[in-house]
Amino acid sequence: MGKTAQIIIILVIAALGYGAWQYQDRLPFLGNGTDAPAAKTRPQRPQSVIVSAVVNRPLPRNITAVGTARANESVVITSKVTGKINKLNFSEGQKVDVNALLVQLDDTELRANFTESQAWLDNSKKLYDRAIKLYETRNVAKAQVDLLYSEFQAAEAAVDAQKARISDYRIVAPFSGILGFREVSVGSLVQPGVAITTLDDTDTIKVDFDLPENYIADVLPGQKFKARSVAYPDKVFDGAVQTISTRVNDVTRSIRVRGTVPNDDALLKPGMFLSVELQVSIDENALMVPEEAVVLTISGPLVYAVRDDSAVRTPIKLGRRINGFAEIIDGLDEGDQVIVEGLQKVKDGTPVDVTQAVQTSEAS
Structure with missing residues (x-):
């Protein structure tokens, strides 16, 4: 494009701009709008x-915590002595009462020793009784009576000792509860410390949970709480605080709280994870x-x-x-x-x- 054409275009633009400025009041899109109709503002429709x-x-002011279910009483059944199992008197998962016989170990030798001790006791008693009668008639010395009495007491002690040894060969339930898996068989030789089975009292479940130390003043024995398990998402277990630890953990700065939950339906098992919600006050x-x-x-x-x-x-x-x-x-x-x-x-x-x-x- 030549310089002449560029000059012509610039002049045309300048002329148009001057005309627009000169006659701006007559142009509706540039004027102050006095000659154009005023725009109407629509009212906003109400929203439902x-x-x-x-x-x-x-x-209610609640505290939440993570708890662990524990049996009210729990023990591993084992033997105090070394012996061969003669009889297993239980089944896995069986509910037993306190003092129920669970295992009978071979006590043949002990019973023979007991019979011998019992015979010695009977003979000692007869000799002592005869010496008492003779002493009354002054036909035996007092020293002889005392000696026979000592032998009689020793025989009694020997019999009691044999009874205690025999009782060690009878393994009984220390409390009522439910037995676990059987870990031995008839004929097995068991030694002290070898697990035979487990026994748990789960009629009541203990729930242990930790709370920050700033809640110490809010928690008291007897307070109610609710526990939930992922195994029963729609079930709420009602419990009560039983014991509060006398010590605060100096590492975590938390305090251990133990509560109890009735477990009549046997739904809760020791070791289960529970979420605990404890109500401490109400606004x-x-x-x-x-x-x-x-x-x-x-x-x-x-x-x-x-x-x-x-x-x-x-x-x-x-x-x-x-x-x-x-x-x-x-x-x-x-x-x-x-x-x-x-x-x-x-x-x-x-x-x-x-x-x-x-x-x-x-x-x-």
Whole structure:
């Protein structure tokens, strides 16, 4: 393009610009709009929402912890002596009473020794009785009577010792409970410390759990708690605190708490993992809203309250949450209406049409 053409184009643009500036009042798209019809602002249509009232209700203060189930009583059945098993008097998984015979070891030699000791005792007693009668008639010396009495006492002691040894060859249940797996067979030679079976009393289950030391003042014997197991997701086990440790762990700064749970249905087994929820107090005057009403933003939590048929963005301060409800510490008053459904359609100042006001208990 030549210089002449460029000059012509510049002149044309300059002329158009001058004309537009000169006659701007006559051009509707450049003028002040006095000659054009004023634009009409459409009123915003109210949005349908569902609200719930802020209510004052009791709020329990709960502590959660991880617990371990333990048998009320638990023992590994073993023998005090070395011996061969003559008889196994139980089945795996059997429920037995206290002092029930579980295992009989071979005690043949001991019983022979017991018979010998019993005969010695009988003979010693006869000799002593005869010496007493002779002493009354002064036909035997007092020293002889004393000697025979000593032999009689020694014979009694020998019999008692034999009875104790024989009882060691009878293995009985130390308490009522359920037996575990059988680890030996008839004819096995067992030694002290060798496991024969296990015995657990699970009618009551102990639950041990640890709490941070700052909860020491809140936990007392007798307090109720609820325990849950992943094995029974719909089952809640009610228990009570039994004992609180007298010492705080100086490494974890936690304190051990032991509770008990009735186990009449035998659902809980020792060693199971349990989640524990312990109620330590109740706040009688807590302002609560459904969790659906709370909107979490970068600047903090907020709700949309309904005032004068409009949604009002209201920052709040949250407290605890429980069972689908959130505690309001600051920002709302009892009786305020907050939007629980339709939040995605409103912003601050949006007109709203309340189609339903649900009860707080229904909003969860």
